[in-house]
Amino acid sequence: MNVPVLLVEDTPSLQVVYKSILQNAGYTVVCAGNAREGLTAFRENNPDVVLLDLMLPDRPGQDLMTEFLHQRPTTRVIVITANGSINRAVDAMRAGAYEFLLKPFTEQRLLHAVETARAERVEPASTPPHPAGFLGSSPTMKKVYSRIASVGKSMATVFITGESGTGKEICAQAVHEASNRARGPFVPLNCGAIPADLLESEVFGHLKGSFTGALSDKPGAAAVADGGTLFLDEICEMDLNLQTKLLRFLQTSTIQPVGASQPRKVNVRIICATNRDPLAEVRARRFREDLYYRLHVVPIHLPPLRDRGGDVIDIAEGALTRMAAEENQSFTRLSNEVKTLFCQLPWPGNVRQLLNVLRHAVVLFDGPEVTLDMLPVELLHERDTVVTSTVTSGLATSGLLGKSLAEIEQMVIEETIAHAGGSVPRAARILDVAPSTIYRKRGQWNRPES
Template structure:
């Protein structure tokens, strides 16, 4: 599991989550073991941590784990979602403002950087931050000082920055939407959270732990999943990652009761996804048998999907390795596959 405040800060044991712990915080796959090792190393440092991963992979929980295992664990952990706050208010939310600084500023307000003094400031969806504010954030990182909106003098704060994004930050830099100097200032200790579909048996481990927890919370008696349910869980692409899996498990627990979760207890949308899984893999197999004559008459979008799926299949299902072969970022492939899944669901 991700380390918690009770864990030994020097001897973390990521795979020994006690029963009832947060099901988002576990995983025995080698991919997650690398994540846990990186968290342990990052926690000992004051360096800025940059977390990447698709939506629903647990980026905020990862940030909390870094904070909880650090020497700042007794200080505040302050999360701020840069995508959820209007751009014209984000500066005030980060750095604070003085009374009368702008219309509606009826009182002094400490910003997130001040509230996080002595602890950790988590900037989620950092790539959504306006370029002007990126400049001020860079100055803050260089000087450890903040200047609230309307203030004439800067003040010193002691804050560690952890940030996250579901985008490819280097692609954002190339497109001019994210400052390169800020990227290198923030991207000191990178941690990439793999999508659930690449984590092997973690999907079953997480689902079982979630079933125990949610059954206890809802007063149900569930203890296991039917074999065909677990087989479906292994095969599904899970575009919503761990967040989607937990939603599915809670749905089954809340609306049903018994000892075993069966397929008929799962959301209808998941049934449609499960029924489409074999053809989805077949598309890649079919593409491997096609010659140039077979591609003529297909749209470029169809050909692109076939080539991408075949490359992923040849790379053993690894999207990062396929991305290297295709010379694109992994997040580009993830976004395309999510779009294809949504299109298929709409049919």
């Protein structure tokens, strides 16, 4: 602990208290009372951990933090702010702060934040690690991996957004595994799958006899997750009354089971997720604004599969190998036609839909290669819809005004054949006509038949 911790705090009494706590724990502490002194001390001592009050008399604390990080990007800055200034803490986290402390905080909370920050004073890897459960190396996913690696060691609340099927629980599990709580429990709870009248009991627990059907004491998810991570999936589905209790829990780190007379302390990190737009839910008054700002500290957005480029092939091939082994089948690869199709589809169900498609093929057929005729019929219809939409869009931009009906018909048929890979029968299915009709019309245009 030879490298000092830099404390930038303008209130003398608090400076004395924080310094005393840290020194008693064995840390060397350098203090500064304003931004000017803080910058000088930073340059002279090169600290790896900084405790920074956001309200300084001569300069905003966040501006000073930006300068610290510009000079030494690996510095762990723990920002300190008043309880009523949570928005400043959220902005600071987004700007690169490692952690935040809301006044008043306990001695244990201060020491835990510094210990965690000190334990992670390592140079960032040039290539972010591949978290367990994820496949793919597209640029959008590399950003996700980097965010998971950077927030894992923090105690900050993580808010995961993304469409259904993009892997939000896998992301939450990866954050937990990257944290100092990895040996503790990871407790997932789907807020949308539990009736509103039972959700409070599921989160906070209940005592025997506290309501009809409470035949024994039951610990809630928050108590089970003590020392680990509580993952609240579909958080925007939570009842407004329970949102108030969740906010109190986040502010006090205490829970009170249904029927209990006294609260109890728990040490839990919160990760939450939703497939909705949380700000739209706030504007619609279905989600508390203060809870949103308390939870939305470090956001992670998972992109839909259609925006991940070639990742769809990596995921499909990895899943195919695993499923073939599970079902004792001989599949080893996807056909080139299937690969092309997979890269073209919009995948509204994302990774979950892709896995279902592969499971369908592996269960009903055998390999070694997955071909188009093994895929579900509805997937081919989805392909045809995409092709029709693309053709229509292309023709709309080409300009149809001034052309005869016969010319327009020829353009539609030829564009559809092109998007169907030159296959007249496939184009005929898309246009809902007989292949002979297309062959006849193309013959009338004096063009060779396919």
